[in-house]
Amino acid sequence: MTDERTDFCVVGGGPAGLTLALLLARSGAKVTVVERSTSLEREYRGEILQPGGQALLAGLGVLDGARARGCHEHDRFLLEEHGRVLINGDYRRLPGPYNCLLSIPQRHLLAELLDHCHRENRFSYLGGAKVTGLVRDGSTIHGVVARTRGGERTVHSHCVVGADGRFSKVRQLAGIENDRRDHFAQDVLWFRLRSLGDAPRDVRIFRAGGNPLLAYASVPDRIQLGWTLPHNGYRELAAHGLGYVKDRLRAAVPRYADQIDAEITGFKDLSLLDVFTAKAQQWVLDGLLLIGDSAHTQGPIGAQGINLAIQDAVAAHPVLLASLRANDASAGFLRRYADNRRRDIETMTKIQRVQSKTMFSTGTVAAAVRPKLAMLVSRTPVYRAVLRQIAFGNRGIQLRADLLSH
Numbered sequence: 001m002t003d004e005r006t007d008f009c010v011v012g013g014g015p016a017g018l019t020l021a022l023l024l025a026r027s028g029a030k031v032t033v034v035e036r037s038t039s040l041e042r043e044y045r046g047e048i049l050q051p052g053g054q055a056l057l058a059g060l061g062v063l064d065g066a067r068a069r070g071c072h073e074h075d076r077f078l079l080e081e082h083g084r085v086l087i088n089g090d091y092r093r094l095p096g097p098y099n100c101l102l103s104i105p106q107r108h109l110l111a112e113l114l115d116h117c118h119r120e121n122r123f124s125y126l127g128g129a130k131v132t133g134l135v136r137d138g139s140t141i142h143g144v145v146a147r148t149r150g151g152e153r154t155v156h157s158h159c160v161v162g163a164d165g166r167f168s169k170v171r172q173l174a175g176i177e178n179d180r181r182d183h184f185a186q187d188v189l190w191f192r193l194r195s196l197g198d199a200p201r202d203v204r205i206f207r208a209g210g211n212p213l214l215a216y217a218s219v220p221d222r223i224q225l226g227w228t229l230p231h232n233g234y235r236e237l238a239a240h241g242l243g244y245v246k247d248r249l250r251a252a253v254p255r256y257a258d259q260i261d262a263e264i265t266g267f268k269d270l271s272l273l274d275v276f277t278a279k280a281q282q283w284v285l286d287g288l289l290l291i292g293d294s295a296h297t298q299g300p301i302g303a304q305g306i307n308l309a310i311q312d313a314v315a316a317h318p319v320l321l322a323s324l325r326a327n328d329a330s331a332g333f334l335r336r337y338a339d340n341r342r343r344d345i346e347t348m349t350k351i352q353r354v355q356s357k358t359m360f361s362t363g364t365v366a367a368a369v370r371p372k373l374a375m376l377v378s379r380t381p382v383y384r385a386v387l388r389q390i391a392f393g394n395r396g397i398q399l400r401a402d403l404l405s406h
């Protein structure tokens with residue numbers, strides 16, 4: 001067993017964990033990130049980054065390098081029904097300079113964040129280290145135990161930050177209940193096709209026939225598609241066989257029918273996302289803070305997960321530094337972060353639920369009302385305000401440059 005000591009032990013090197021690690025290390029704190037993966041290739045994770053997250057990454061000097069690794073810029077978000085555009089979320093009309101949606105593979109984002117972290121001499125990274133236990137003294141958490149190829153490692157810390165995603169081990173080890181809510185009536189079946197011709201510059205939901213489908217250009221030269229299906233309905237659907245599933249996909253998006261035929265050759269080409277939201281009952285315990293998906297898992301509607309994860313890190317940064325200086329990592333101290341942030345997350349979850357109902361609801365009444373309602377709503381100032389909220393989140397969350405060495 002190898003032991004080490006750090007100020008902050010961040011579990012999980014995803015967008016939340018690496019953004020926070022960079023901020024803390026640039027502020028002079030000693031930071032150790034414990035990440036179970038040995039590479040940056042993770043199972044498929046979302047790629048759409050909203051303007052708010054882009055602006056924060058730009059402020060950290062990370063955005064340009066991440067973009068240079070490959071991305072697509074999108075001007076608009078569209079809801080299209082039988083070829084008619086019902087909602088045109090025009091990002092170019094938002095305040096610049098980050099007034100676009102960015103489709104950027106998470107590995108590009110993570111690689112750039114990690115490169116910047118490695119330039120800080122008080123940063124260390126334990127890759128291929130899976131957290132399996134917490135170090136406790138009574139009810140206070142003082143570190144983690146991780147399993148690595150070379151044996152067990154113990155990392156003692158002033159504070160542990162759980163940034164280990166929707167199925168957080170840290171949350172589970174700490175005994176924190178996670179309130180899962182099946183707010184959304186759909187799951188998503190993801191697949192990719194080759195991009196033929198110019199990459200489209202919008203993120204589009206098609207309602208052509210059958211279930212709605214999301215499509216956008218993805219790096220390097222692919223179209224990423226997400227077909228919505230009734231929540232928990234995949235097993236029954238798949239039981240009808242691949243041919244049946246492909247028929248349904250072709251009906252949903254006739255313009256890609258030939259490619260679906262040629263390129264979907266087995267169930268291995270399809271991957272299911274179980275859509276749910278969840279909130280951890282506590283985000284803080286003595287010696288522990290949860291951020292990102294481990295604290296609150298969002299549905300994929302409106303592409304909020306990465307944005308909120310980055311904003312969580314930026315909002316937590318000054319509180320964690322103050323806790324280090326005060327030598328106080330009690331739940332009472334760390335609540336300064338959690339109480340405010342919960343309100344932001346609640347607001348966004350409500351917006352996502354409305355988006356989901358507007359875009360994905362089925363049935364004859366919904367089908368008759370949607371076009372009028374969508375066109376009416378999308379022309380109002382309220383809609384423009386909601387679009388700004390979706391794009392930027394809480395604009396009060398800003399980098400604390402005064403705490404950073406550079």
Ligand SMILES: Cc1cc2nc3c(=O)[nH]c(=O)nc-3n(C[C@H](O)[C@H](O)[C@H](O)COP(=O)(O)OP(=O)(O)OC[C@H]3O[C@@H](n4cnc5c(N)ncnc54)[C@H](O)[C@@H]3O)c2cc1C
Pocket residue numbers: 011012013014015016017034035036037042044045046047048049050129130131132163164165166168169170190273291292293294298300303304305306307309
């Ligand atoms: C299919 C899919 C599509 C999505 N689409 C979008 C989208 O378009 N836009 C968007 O904004 N969001 C999207 N999301 C959500 C987004 O991916 C997440 O909200 C975001 O990645 C959360 O970041 P995070 O850092 O909190 O957690 P994660 O990105 O999940 O990172 C957690 C990290 O913790 C590590 N880890 C886990 N357990 C352990 C352990 N025991 N020990 C050590 N390390 C551990 C994992 O390997 C991982 O690196 C999507 C999610 C999914 C699943």
